[in-house]
Amino acid sequence: MRIAEISTPDFRQSSTAGAADSSNYSHALSQIEASIKSLERHSASLPLPDSFSSELRLVLAELSQLSPFPNSTKLLLWKLSYRLWNTCVDLSNAAYTSNSSGVHRLSEEHAKLRQIAADFLFLSADVAGIPSPAIKAGLFFYKTALIWHDLKNFDFANNCFEKAADLISKVEINSISDNDERKLLLDLNLARSRTAWEVSDRNLSIALLNRSKNALFGTSENYKALANQYLMFGKILLSNDEVSGLNEALKLMCEALELCEKGLRIVKKTEETLHLKELRLKILRFMAAAHLQSDEFENVLKCVKVLREGVGGADHHPSLSVLAMKAWLGMGRYKEAEKELRGMVVNNGIPGGVWVSAVESYFQAVGTAGAETVKGVFLGLLGRCRVSPGVAIRVVNRVVGDGPGGTEGANVRAKVVTELVSDERVVELFSGDAAAKERTTMHALLWNCAAEHFRAKEYQISAEMFEKSLLYGPQNIENRIFRAKGFRVLCLCHLGLSQLDRAEEYINEAEKLEPNIASAFLKFKIYLQKKDHNSAIAQVQAMSSCLDFTPDFLSLSAHEAVACSSLSAATASLSHLLNFYSSGKPMPTNEVVVFRTLVTILIQDSSNDSDILKRLNRAYQRLSELGPELFFGKGEVGRRERNWFAVNAWNFGVRNGKEKKYKICAEFFRLASEFYGIVSDGEAKENSMMVGKSLVMSVSAIIADERLRKATLPETETEEAIELLDRARKILISSSGSSGKDEGQIAAMDPNIFLIYTLSAYDLYSRFSDKGAQQLILIKNLASSKSCNPQHLLQIGFDASEGPRSNPEVATFTLRTCLSSLLASPSPDYQSVALILRKLISVATIHRGDIDDDSVIEIYRQAYRIMVGLKEGDYPLEEAKWLAMTAWNRAALPVRLGQIDVAKKWMNIGLELATKVPGMQTYKSCMEDYVAGFEKKFRGHENGESSSLVVS
Numbered sequence: 010m011r012i013a014e015i016s017t018p019d020f021r022q023s024s025t026a027g028a029a030d031s032s033n034y035s036h037a038l039s040q041i042e043a044s045i046k047s048l049e050r051h052s053a054s055l056p057l058p059d060s061f062s063s064e065l066r067l068v069l070a071e072l073s074q075l076s077p078f079p080n081s082t083k084l085l086l087w088k089l090s091y092r093l094w095n096t097c098v099d100l101s102n103a104a105y106t107s108n109s110s111g112v113h114r115l116s117e118e119h120a121k122l123r124q125i126a127a128d129f130l131f132l133s134a135d136v137a138g139i140p141s142p143a144i145k146a147g148l149f150f151y152k153t154a155l156i157w158h159d160l161k162n163f164d165f166a167n168n169c170f171e172k173a174a175d176l177i178s179k180v181e182i183n184s185i186s187d188n189d190e191r192k193l194l195l196d197l198n199l200a201r202s203r204t205a206w207e208v209s210d211r212n213l214s215i216a217l218l219n220r221s222k223n224a225l226f227g228t229s230e231n232y233k234a235l236a237n238q239y240l241m242f243g244k245i246l247l248s249n250d251e252v253s254g255l256n257e258a259l260k261l262m263c264e265a266l267e268l269c270e271k272g273l274r275i276v277k278k279t280e281e282t283l284h285l286k287e288l289r290l291k292i293l294r295f296m297a298a299a300h301l302q303s304d305e306f307e308n309v310l311k312c313v314k315v316l317r318e319g320v321g322g323a324d325h326h327p328s329l330s331v332l333a334m335k336a337w338l339g340m341g342r343y344k345e346a347e348k349e350l351r352g353m354v355v356n357n358g359i360p361g362g363v364w365v366s367a368v369e370s371y372f373q374a375v376g377t378a379g380a381e382t383v384k385g386v387f388l389g390l391l392g393r394c395r396v397s398p399g400v401a402i403r404v405v406n407r408v409v410g411d412g413p414g415g416t417e418g419a420n421v422r423a424k425v426v427t428e429l430v431s432d433e434r435v436v437e438l439f440s441g442d443a444a445a446k447e448r449t450t451m452h453a454l455l456w457n458c459a460a461e462h463f464r465a466k467e468y469q470i471s472a473e474m475f476e477k478s479l480l481y482g483p484q485n486i487e488n489r490i491f492r493a494k495g496f497r498v499l500c501l502c503h504l505g506l507s508q509l510d511r512a513e514e515y516i517n518e519a520e521k522l523e524p525n526i527a528s529a530f531l532k533f534k535i536y537l538q539k540k541d542h543n544s545a546i547a548q549v550q551a552m553s554s555c556l557d558f559t560p561d562f563l564s565l566s567a568h569e570a571v572a573c574s575s576l577s578a579a580t581a582s583l584s585h586l587l588n589f590y591s592s593g594k595p596m597p598t599n600e601v602v603v604f605r606t607l608v609t610i611l612i613q614d615s616s617n618d619s620d621i622l623k624r625l626n627r628a629y630q631r632l633s634e635l636g637p638e639l640f641f642g643k644g645e646v647g648r649r650e651r652n653w654f655a656v657n658a659w660n661f662g663v664r665n666g667k668e669k670k671y672k673i674c675a676e677f678f679r680l681a682s683e684f685y686g687i688v689s690d691g692e693a694k695e696n697s698m699m700v701g702k703s704l705v706m707s708v709s710a711i712i713a714d715e716r717l718r719k720a721t722l723p724e725t726e727t728e729e730a731i732e733l734l735d736r737a738r739k740i741l742i743s744s745s746g747s748s749g750k751d752e753g754q755i756a757a758m759d760p761n762i763f764l765i766y767t768l769s770a771y772d773l774y775s776r777f778s779d780k781g782a783q784q785l786i787l788i789k790n791l792a793s794s795k796s797c798n799p800q801h802l803l804q805i806g807f808d809a810s811e812g813p814r815s816n817p818e819v820a821t822f823t824l825r826t827c828l829s830s831l832l833a834s835p836s837p838d839y840q841s842v843a844l845i846l847r848k849l850i851s852v853a854t855i856h857r858g859d860i861d862d863d864s865v866i867e868i869y870r871q872a873y874r875i876m877v878g879l880k881e882g883d884y885p886l887e888e889a890k891w892l893a894m895t896a897w898n899r900a901a902l903p904v905r906l907g908q909i910d911v912a913k914k915w916m917n918i919g920l921e922l923a924t925k926v927p928g929m930q931t932y933k934s935c936m937e938d939y940v941a942g943f944e945k946k947f948r949g950h951e952n953g954e955s956s957s958l959v960v961s
Contacts, residue, residue, distance in 0.1 A: 034075060034078065034085075037068050037071050037075070038082075038085055038086070038089065040064070040068050041065065041068055041086075041089045041093075041129075042089060044061060044064050044065050044068075045089065045092050045096060047061070048061050048093070048096050048097075048100075048122070049099075051100065053100050053103030053104045056118070057100070057118040057122070059118055059121075061118075061122060062118060062121040062125060065093075065122070065125045066125060069125060069128055069129065072086070072129075072132060073132065076132055078132070078133065080136060080137050080138070083132075083133035083135075083136040083137075084133075084139075086129055086130075086132060086133045087129075087130065087133050087139065087142075089129060090126050090127075090129035090130045090133075091126075093122065094123065094126040094127075094149065097122050097123055097126065100119070101115060101119065115156050115159065115160070117162070119156070120156045120157055120160060120162075120165070123153040123156060124157075124165070124169060126149060126153075127146065127149035127150045127153050127172075130142075130145065130146040130149050131146055131150075131172065131176070134176060141180070143176045143177060143179050143180055144176070144180060144190050144193065147172075147177040147193070148173070148193060149173075150169045150170070150172045150173035150176070151169070151170070151173045151193065151196070151197050151200065153169045154166045154167075154168075154169035154170045154173065154200060154204070157169060158200065158204055161207075163204050163207050166204050167201070167204050167205070167208070170197065170200060170201040171201075173197055174197060174201065177193070177194060177197065191226050192228075192230075192231070194224040195221055195224040195225070195234060195235065198217045198218070198220055198221040198224065199218070199221060199234060199235070199238050201217050202214045202215075202217035202218050202221070202238065205217060206242060206245075214242070215242075215261075218235065218238060218239060218242075218264075221235050221238075222235070222268075227275050229272055229275075229278070229281035229282070229284065229285055230281075232268050232269065232271065232272030232275075232276075233269075233272070233284055233285060233288055236264075236265040236266075236269050236272070236285075236288055236292070237265070237288065239261045239262065239264045239265035240262060240265040240288075240291070240295065242258075242261050243258040243259070243260075243261035243262040243295065243299070244258075244295060246258035247295065247298065247299050247302065255299055255302060255303045256303075258299050259296065259300075262292055262295055262299065265288075266289065266293070266296070269285050269286075269288055269289040269292065270289070272285045273285050273289070290316060290326070293312050293315060293316050293324075294312070294316065294324075294326060294328055294332070297312035297316075297329075297332045298328075298332065300312065301332060301335055301336060301339070304339060306336040306337075306339040306340045307336075307340075309332055309333070309335075309336035309339075310333060310336050310337075312332075313329050313332055313333045313336070316329055317329065325358060327353075327356065327358050327359040327360060327363050328363070330349050330350075330352060330353045330359065330367070331353075331363060331366065331367045331370075333349045334346045334349035334350055334353075334367055334371060335367075335370055337349060338370065338371065338374040338375070343374075343375050346371060346374070347371070347382050350368070350371050350382070351386055351389070353367060354386055354389045364404075365403055365404045365407040365408075366407065368383055368386065368387065368404065368408060369407045369408060371383065372408065372421075372422065372425070383408070383425055384425055384428055384429060387404060387408075387429055388432060397438075397447075398438055398439050398444045398447035398448070398451070399447055401435060401438055401439075401447075401451075402447060402454065405426055405429065405430060405451065405454060405455075406454055408425060408426055408429075409422055409426055409454070409458050420470060423458065423462060423467075423470045423473075423474060424470070424473075426455070426458070426474070427470075427473045427477050430451070430455060430477050430480065430481070431477050436480050436481075439451060445483075448481050448483075449481075449483070451481045452478050452481035452482055452483075452491075455474050455475075455477055455481065456474075456475070456478045458474055459471045459472075459474035459475040459478060459498075460498075463475075463501070463502065463505075466505065468502045468503075468505035468506045469502075469506060471502050471505075472499055472503060472506070475495060475498050475499050475502060476495075476499060479495045482495065489522045489523060490522075490523055492522055493518075493522035493523035493528070494523075496515045496516065496518045496522070497515070497516065497519045497527055497528060497531060499512075499515045500512045500513075500515040500516040500519065500531050500535075501531065503515065504531075504534060504535065509535055509538055509539050512531075516528055516531045516535065519531075520532075524555070525556070525557050526552060526555040526557045526558045526559070526562055529551055529552040530552060530562055530565065530566065533545055533548040533549065533552065533566055533569070533578075534569055536548055536578075537569060537570060537573040537575050537578060538573060540575075542575050542577050542578055545570065545575060545578040545581075546577060546578055546581040549563070549566060549578065549582050549585055550585070552566070553585065560586055560589050560596060560597065561597055563583070563585055563586035564582075564583075564586060564597075564598060564603075566578070566579075567579045567582040567583045567586070567606065567610070570582060571610060576610055576611070576613060576614060580607060580620075583603055583606060583607040583610070584607065586603055587600070587603055587604070587607075587627075590603075599642065600631060600635075600640065601628070601640055601641055601642070601650050604624060604627075604628040604631075604654075605650070605653060605654070608621055608624055608625065608628075608654075608657060612657075615664075618661060618664075618665055618670070618673055618677075619673060622661070622673060622676055622680070625654065625657075625658055625677075625680055626680065628654060629680060629683055629684065632687065637651070637688070641687075651684060651687050652696075655681050655684035655685045655687075655696065655699065656681075658677050658678075658680045658681035658684055658703075659677070659678065659681040659699070659703060661677040662674050662675075662677035662678040662681060662703075662710070666706075666710060666713075671710045671713040671714030671717055672710075672714045674706075674710040674713075674714075675707045675708075675711045675714065678703045678704070678707035678710060679703070679707040681699070681703040682699075682700045682701075682703035682704045682707065685697075685699040685700045685703060686700045697743065697744045698740075698741065698744040698759075700737075700740050701737040701740035701741035701744060701762075702737075702741070702759065702762050704734070704736060704737035704740070705734065705737045705741075705762055705765055705766045705769065706762075706765065707733065708733050708734050708737070708769045709765045709768070709769045711726075711730055712730075712772050712773070727773060727776055730769075730773055731774075734766065734770050734773065737766065738766065741759075741766075760795075763794060764791070764798075767787050767788070767790070767791045768801075768805070770783075770787055771784050771787050771788065771805065771819075774787070775816065776814065784809075784816055784819050785816070785818055785819050785822060788802075788805060788819050788822060791805075792822075792823070792826045797830070799827045799830040799831050799841070800841075802823045802824075802826055802827035802830070803823075803824070803845065805819070805823045806819075806823035806824035806845070806848065807820075807848065809823060810824070810848055810851065810852050817852050817855075817856040820848070820852050821849065821852055821853070824845045824848055824852070825849065827841075828842060828845045828846070831845070832875070839875075839879075839883055839884045839885060840885055840888075842875065842884075843884065843885045843888035843889075844888075846868060846871070846872045846875075846888075847888065847891065847892075849868050850868050850895070853865045853868060866914060866915075866918065869892060869896050869918045869922070870918065872922070873918070873921050873922055873925065876889060876922070876925040877925065879925075881927050884925075886926065886927065889922065889925065889926040890928075892922050893922035893923040893925075893926055893932070894919070894932075895919075896915055896918040896919035896922055897915065897918075897919030897920070897923070897936060898919075899915040900912040900913075900915035900919065903915065913943075916936070916939075916940055916943070917940075919936065920933065920936045920937065920940065923936060
């Protein structure tokens with residue numbers, strides 16, 4: 010708004026007339042005028058440069074040092090100040106007019122120019138000849154302060170307000186008769202109060218409002234303005250939702266209410282009283298809201314009662330019913346709250362949004378007990394002409410609330426919504442093409458709410474809401490797709506409720522409307538939960554025939570099958586998935602992962618070992634076709650995958666070996682050797698040791714299976730086994746890192762494998778007559794190893810001494826080595842020692858046959874030396890008797906043959922052994938008598954007497 014220029018003499022005439030008096034100021038005033046002229050020529054479409062304010066601020070500083078001024082200079086400065094101000098007004102108005110958006114905000118540079126204009130007036134505020142110069146100068150500062158306030162520069166605004174207040178305070182209030190000037194006094198205090206409030210100086214802000222009560226001048230507009238300011242501050246405190254601010258807000262509103270009451274007592278005009286009455290009602294409503302916020306429910310009802318029974322007409326504002334209803338709810342008086350709520354239905358002045366908020370508040374407070382009330386009130390709303398689909402959507406959206414959360418209120422809200430939206434009147438509201446958009450919105454609202462309940466596993470509520478959403482589906486050709494989708498999600502809900510027959514009904518309907526992979530997969534899930542594994546396996550094949558089928562569904566089917574403990578269906582899914590890898594099409598999952606998952610599933614059933622072997626063989630076949638890096642992957646990932654297959658093949662071999670399933674055990678170990686033997690480019694043979702071990706274990710299992718079946722390996726298979734062992738030997742020796750070529754390195758690396766290797770090789774070599782020497786070498790290598798166990802040698806010696814594959818050299822060596830090892834022990838096992846001695850005697854007797862064989866005699870003598878010094882019972886009694894008796898009886902044949910010396914050797918050995926055996930005293934006496942008689946007869950024979958030597 011433009012401030013009118015005052016009537017002053019022309020600047021040039023005045024300057025000429027008073028040139029002698031104003032010579033000290035002419036330069037400064039000329040600079041001001043030049044700047045103003047430049048500003049007047051400035052285009053309103055361009056932003057103001059800071060050069061104008063900078064130049065004028067320098068001149069202002071210069072003038073400030075020259076004051077006080079003569080009155081003629083003050084008049085000239087006054088003229089220039091108004092000219093500068095009006096130029097700013099013109100620029101502002103022009104900019105506002107050219108602004109198409111209708112929103113205009115003055116710049117900071119504009120505010121600076123306005124303040125400079127006010128500062129010029131301030132220098133000449135006591136000019137003579139101008140009415141109310143202080144008030145006019147104060148008005149400049151006031152308007153400038155408003156601009157600074159709008160720019161959020163509250164320090165500058167407050168500075169201008171204070172200057173304006175200082176200027177106006179010099180004027181006697183009672184002497185002001187102009188209404189505009191009176192209004193300025195109040196407006197200045199109110200504006201200062203708002204600025205103080207913005208900088209959180211509430212004490213000053215309220216003090217300024219209280220000071221404003223002295224500037225009301227009995228005008229209704231002033232009372233209204235001041236009361237509005239009190240109310241505005243109270244509303245701000247109320248909106249902060251702070252307990253400490255509620256009492257302060259009520260105090261401010263009480264002040265506003267008191268001002269309205271005073272104004273009504275003073276003013277007489279009907280129009281003026283009407284405005285104050287309206288403000289009074291507004292204040293009472295906010296006071297009721299403040300009481301409600303502080304849970305002072307009785308005070309809320311008192312305010313509502315005053316408003317409804319007000320003098321001069323009751324207040325019918327829509328908020329009163331809401332305030333009263335919430336107050337009754339807070340007091341727990343639900344019948345009164347319900348009455349207020351039902352009264353809102355017939356009040357056409359209440360907006361739909363307010364009514365919906367009231368319904369929500371009532372429903373949250375009353376809960377399940379108010380469900381039917383809410384439903385009835387909502388349906389009663391349909392009788393009102395202003396109800397539209399949009400209002401119904403907002404109501405449903407508000408009642409639905411924040412969705413599921415496991416609380417009773419959320420479930421009740423969902424129940425009420427399902428009953429409301431299924432009512433024929435509500436459905437009819439959304440019928441027709443005109444409501445197509447709203448119908449889609451309602452469908453989306455119900456669908457999304459049902460989906461949230463589904464994610465919260467509240468399947469019953471979810472199913473009901475999904476079912477009701479179908480009432481609002483599209484009514485065109487897309488209806489089939491929407492209904493099919495609805496049937497599918499209903500199937501999922503009933504699956505969650507374990508209502509499998511109902512779920513199957515829905516998915517059958519969905520397949521009729523839109524057959525696709527999703528429906529086929531859901532049917533697969535139903536079969537799984539019904540434990541109908543055969544149908545589930547058949548459904549796997551049916552899914553692949555769908556037009557929108559992707560292999561991902563087979564992976565998903567496998568996961569579902571595992572979750573339902575249907576290993577057969579999971580196996581079928583993954584097996585079918587593997588068929589797609591040979592097609593060359595890109596697949597979402599690496600083939601090795603599918604194989605690994607499949608084997609992992611099969612592991613859970615120990616009866617699947619043959620199937621596991623089949624899958625591992627197929628995996629190795631694909632590995633051979635693709636190569637290690639394409640099948641397993643590169644780097645560390647590939648090594649982990651390879652080792653997984655190798656380790657599991659080894660473990661399956663071990664498990665089947667323990668269960669004496671030697672045939673499949675051998676195949677697993679053979680396969681483990683192949684996986685361990687896989688080497689990628691640039692990779693060292695880090696698993697070569699395991700390759701050799703696997704081969705040894707495989708051959709050992711072949712031999713064990715042969716013994717278990719009591720069959721004989723064909724010669725070709727035997728030779729193949731020997732080749733495998735030979736390959737294993739070379740691998741193990743090379744893995745040791747030694748330059749040697751014998752089996753000693755194997756023994757040092759893994760004694761158990763070396764033992765198994767030796768036993769297996771010995772068994773295989775025994776089948777060929779020309780490999781006896783190799784058998785002996787094997788056993789010697791075993792015996793020389795640190796891991797050699799006497800029991801192993803004992804068993805080998807017994808095996809080598811018996812049967813069609815006996816090897817006396819091996820038997821003698823192993824038994825003697827074992828005997829030496831046992832005797833070297835601190836506590837020898839004399840039972841085993843006795844058995845070895847008996848077996849050595851048997852081997853020597855059978856394979857040598859000479860009665861005078863010193864090697865046999867030496868065995869008996871060794872036995873005697875062993876028995877010397879033993880306590881009674883240390884050496885097995887029966888074995889000692891056997892030694893004594895067999896040694897004595899061996900003399901019989903030489904006696905008959907006349908081999909006297911040989912006979913004497915055996916009789917002496919038998920007698921010596923008998924002396925060490927407890928319980929053979931009688932035998933010993935007989936033996937001694939016979940020896941004495943034999944000696945006598947033997948001497949007679951030497952003297953030429955002929956007699957027959959007979960042992961009794």
